[in-house]
Amino acid sequence: MANTSDTVNKVKALYGINMISAWIGFGGSLIVNTFDLVPEGKIDPHLFGPHSPGMAGALTRVIDLFGYFTIWSNALVAFTITALFLNPNRTEQRFKLLRNTSLLMILMTGILYHLLIAPTAHPESWNVYTNAFQHYLTPIITVLVWLLIGPRNWFNFRMTISVFAIPTAYLLYTFIRGAIISRYPYGFFDVIEYGYVSVGTTLIMIYIAGYVLALIFLGLDKALSRKGN
Numbered sequence: 506m507a508n509t510s511d512t513v514n515k516v517k518a519l520y521g522i523n524m525i526s527a528w529i530g531f532g533g534s535l536i537v538n539t540f541d542l543v544p545e546g547k548i549d550p551h552l553f554g555p556h557s558p559g560m561a562g563a564l565t566r567v568i569d570l571f572g573y574f575t576i577w578s579n580a581l582v583a584f585t586i587t588a589l590f591l592n593p594n595r596t597e598q599r600f601k602l603l604r605n606t607s608l609l610m611i612l613m614t615g616i617l618y619h620l621l622i623a624p625t626a627h628p629e630s631w632n633v634y635t636n637a638f639q640h641y642l643t644p645i646i647t648v649l650v651w652l653l654i655g656p657r658n659w660f661n662f663r664m665t666i667s668v669f670a671i672p673t674a675y676l677l678y679t680f681i682r683g684a685i686i687s688r689y690p691y692g693f694f695d696v697i698e699y700g701y702v703s704v705g706t707t708l709i710m711i712y713i714a715g716y717v718l719a720l721i722f723l724g725l726d727k728a729l730s731r732k733g734n
Contacts, residue, residue: 513593515654516593516654517590517593519650519653519654520586520589520590520593520650520654521590522646522650523582523586523643523646523647523650524583524586524587524590526638526642526643526646526647527579527582527583527586527638527643527647528583528587529634529635529638530579530583530635530638530639530642530643531576531579531580531582531583531639532583533631533634533635533638534570534576534579534632534635534639535567535570537631537632537635538563538566538567538569538570539563539566539567540560540563541556541558541559541560541562541563541566542630542631543629543630543631543632544558546627546629549692551687551688551689551692551695551697551698552688552689552690552691552692552695553569553572553688553689553690554569554688556569569690572678572679572682572690573690573691574610574613574614574617574672574675574690574691575614575618575639575640576639577610577671577675578607578610578611578613578614579611579614579638579639579643581603581606581607581610581611581671582607582610582611582643582647584603585600585603585604585607586607586647586650588600589604589656593656601659601664602664602667602668602670604656604659605659605660605664605668605722606668606670606671606672607647608647608648608651608722609668609669609672609715609718609719609722610671610672611643611644611647611648612644612647612648612718613672613711613714613715613718614639614640614644615640615641615644615645616714617711618640619640621691621693622691623640652725652729655726655729657726657729657730658726658730659726660719660722660723660726660727661723662723664719664723665716665719665720665722665723666719668719669712669715669716669719672715676708679694680694680696683696693707
């Protein structure tokens with residue numbers, strides 16, 4: 506991509522749009538939960554909650570908030586896209602891994618929400634808006650921005666495996682904590698209700714689907730890199 510003033514401005518603008526979307530979803534949800542802006546409804550006995558109303562329950566609400574894969578993925582997008590907005594020429598290997606991981610995680614967030622959660626989800630009040638950004642707008646914008654401006658040549662076969670390091674860490678945290686508190690972020694993680702075999706089978710299917718997505722990212726990265734040369 507030519508290093509012209511117009512190109513730099515376009516890159517900054519697209520990263521900026523992506524950054525704003527990610528921070529609205531992530532930051533908005535953090536504010537809503539910290540200050541208890543949306544009262545809790547009926548709580549499933551094996552899912553997160555209930556929490557004390559008002560600021561008395563702020564800490565436990567925030568701790569549970571960071572137990573959701575959605576928050577992990579949106580936060581990672583927010584931080585990595587902000588770093589790219591501030592310096593589009595970053596090329597550190599660790600940052601490449603974080604950027605590629607954020608792409609995979611946010612796309613999986615959108616897909617899994619649509620398939621497994623949306624049919625029974627009923628967000629209310631401010632959560633209607635944070636939900637729209639976290640599960641729809643930010644996943645779509647993040648992937649579109651990557652398709653339009655990259656960065657390119659950041660995927661390879663090794664990367665299609667290493668991008669699962671953070672998602673795997675998330676799962677370990679979730680199930681270790683779940684075994685202690687007997688509560689989980691999502692119904693399809695509920696080993697109390699469905700057992701480890703059923704939940705494990707679901708997770709294997711998610712991993713397979715995720716690896717297919719990683720291979721698609723790899724293929725697109727190679728194809729778009731050749732097209733740009």
